[in-house]
Amino acid sequence: MAQLGEQRKQLAQSLADLHSVIAELPGSLLEAAEDGPISRHLHDFSVDEDEGLFYSFNHAWERVFQHSENEQQKLVM
Numbered sequence: 001m002a003q004l005g006e007q008r009k010q011l012a013q014s015l016a017d018l019h020s021v022i023a024e025l026p027g028s029l030l031e032a033a034e035d036g037p038i039s040r041h042l043h044d045f046s047v048d049e050d051e052g053l054f055y056s057f058n059h060a061w062e063r064v065f066q067h068s069e070n071e072q073q074k075l076v077m
Helices: 002-023 037-042 053-065 069-076
Strands: none
Touching: 002 037, 002 053, 037 053
């Protein structure tokens, strides 16, 4: 049980670190703009109590970084 508490503490620290890195991204980066996907989906670290922490973070991660093939081409061009 203590191991689970330590894992949660480490995960909370990792999310806090991620949040501070996101805040430091340059505004000129399209994804980091105030209305960009990083700001929209990874700014809020609230946890869905029914689904859990992994689901909440993974859902946000997918919204930011997983794109359809058509959208991926737009990112390159």
